[in-house]
Amino acid sequence: MGTQRVTDDLDRLLELLPEAVREQLQPEGARQQLLEVVLDLGRVPEARYPGRALALGSTPLSREDLAAVVARLGQFGGDNRAGIERTLHRISAIRNRQGEVVGLTCRVGRAVFGTVAMVRDLLDGGQSLLLMGRPGVGKTTALREIARVLADELERRVVVIDTSNEIAGDGDIPHPAIGRARRMQVARPELQHQTMIEAVENHMPEVIVIDEIGTELEAQAARTIAERGVVLVATAHGNALANLIKNPTLSDLVGGIQAVTLGDEEARRRRSQKTVLERASEPTFPVAVEMHSRQRWAVHTDVAATVDQLLRGLKPRVQERELTPEGGVQLVDPPQSSGLLRPPSQRSFAEQPVSVPVPMPAASDREASAAEASPPPETSAEHLQVLCCGVPPRVVEEAIRSHGWKARVVEDLSEADVVLSVRLGLSRQPSLRRQARDLGIPILVIKSDTLPQVTRAMARLLRRQATETAAEVTPPDRASQDDELAALEECRLAVEQVVVPQGRPVELLPRSERVLRMQADLVRRYRLRSDVFGEAEMSRLRVFPR
Known part of the structure; x- marks a missing residue:
């Protein structure tokens, strides 16, 4: 396997x-x-x-200088983008209210040969491939190289749908980086889905290559193309497969999700609620790749199985691949943490499909300020032992490892010094909250399980341990209030999203006797009937339609 080779035609941009x-x-x-x-x-x-920016001189750009650059470029398209013929460079314009150009972003386009080694074996399989990743990670570069390999080395009939001329460059003659693949340009970005269908109907391709599927019409066009037996290679908005599942516009690319009501016997067998989320259909893309960096990709070789596992709260098996300096590919063993909560003698709720999706409060990454994330004072105390409730242990372990903190994650409540939970975590496991209260173990409730939120929480817990002040830790009474609010929100969503519009009964999560009464009162306000099923800790409310 050869090393990477880069060509960029940078002089033409300069x-x-x-x-x-x-x-x-x-x-x-x-x-x-x-x-x-x-x-x-x-x-x-x-x-x-x-990772850095460099000022070019000290003289501000004048209007004349900007106008001269625009004059050399020619006309911008409807998406405010222009290019240089037979290069991969892209120039994007910023306009004022009068439509005049007041800013330009001149992005360097490079043809990188050798990146396809990461997924070369997947191309031989003849299955549709979806690439995901943050902007700038190299999705379009990889797409360009994949198109060349499919056309030149595997001798497939390849058509590239080039909406913004990013894959094959500007001008009527495509850039040599795509090899023998043919290129169809798109008049306006909103017409991309029509061009996709036109390519299949008029040009008999074996493979369609698309950059950035971003609308529902494009997702539907992709499914139509796949059902006709044409292989798709595309990129999509989203950093990971889990993000795509939550995106109602693009979730159809990985099979979509739907609410399903299970029979009594099946619900007992699964030990779950009767209304669960399941995959709606076969994925448009059977194989997906998460591009974490230019040298490290995570490959989902069976997207259907991955989506099923994510909907059940299980951690899917992912194949981590890394590009070596010599141009070869090596497999990287992923962390062995299961990412599931295992409270004592109880199955993790993460393995139980939820009945109604309850929206989590949005958490801004900016909330984790540098001061709060800084390491607490060193003490001679033992490691802080944290039990996670609704928070993936791998996220907590990453925060601990990155800051070198004296803390560790435990799976048994009897070993824990503190419980770290998201707002809905304790409401889903009322027995754990009661046990923590009986044992006098404090509970810290955070908004979400993002890394900045967890880092902030761990810093607070470790400072509390160092100073022996418990002001930052949420007492069980506060957790009880969060439990009640979450229970009422769950009940409201069940009524408004399932019971009333669909006329189906919904069984809510197990709650305390006090919370069950509050839920029953709320149901009566909707003029609906409810009843309590189960005993002791498994008591739960079932809401019936009119």
Whole structure:
């Protein structure tokens, strides 16, 4: 396997820039790893590299300089993008209210040969492939290389749907980086789905390559193409498969989700509620890749099985692949943490499908400020032992490892010093909350299980341990209030989303006697009937339609 080879035609992009900016970028060191050049009216031009930015001179950009660059470019398309013929560079415009260009983002396009080694074996299988990842991770670069390999090495009939001319460059003649693959340009971005269908009907492709499926119409067109036996290779918005499942617009790409009512016997066998979420159909893309970085990808070789596991709250098996400096590919063993909560003598709720999806409060990453995430004072105390309730242990372990904190995750409540839970975690496991209260173990409730939220919470817990002040920790009474609010919200959603519109009964989660009375009162306000089933800790309310 050969190493990566890069071609970028950077000189042709630099020719468009103002002379002062061009001189700043002449040294070889200034060109290496250059991502984009930003030209904003009245500001100093800026060159951006991975993880840093560099000012190009000290003179702000004038209106004349900006107009000269626009004149060399020619006309922008409906998506405010322009290009340089037979190159992969992209220039995007920012306009004012009058439609005048007041800023340009000149993005460097590079053809990188060798990235396809990460998924070369998947291309031989003849299955549709979906690429996901954050912006700038290299999705379009990989897509371009995949199109070339399919057309030249595997001799397939490949058609590239090039909406913004990012895959095959600007101009009528496509860039050599896509090999013998044919390219269809799209007049306007909103017409991409029509061009996808047109390609299949008119040009008999074996493979369709698409960059950025982002609308419901495009997702429907992709399913139509797949059902006709044409292989799809595409990218989609979203960092991971779990994000795609939650996206109502694009979830059909991985099979979609639907609420299903189980029979009594099946619900008992699964030890779950009667209304659960399940995959609606076969995925449009049987294989998916999460691009964590340019050198590390996670491959889901069976998307259907992965989606089923995620909907059941299980951690799917993922194949981690890493590109070596020599251009080879090696498998990386993923962390062995199951990511599931295992309270004492009780099955994790994460394995139980929920009856009604309850929206979680949005959590901003900015809430985890640097001061709160800083390591607490070192003490001679033993490691803080944390039991996770609704929070994946791997997230807590990552926060501990990245800051070098003296803490660890335990699975038994009797060993725990504190319980770390999301707002709905304790409401789903009332017995755990009662046991924590009886044992005098404090509970810290956080908004969500994101890494910044968990980092912030761990810093608070460790500072409390160091100073022996419990002001930051939520007492059981506060957790009880959160439990009641979550229970009422669950009841409201069940009534308004299932019982009333669909005319189906819904069985809610087990609650305490006090919470059951509150839920029953809420149901009566909707003029509906309810009844309590189960005994002791498994008592739960069932809501019936009119």
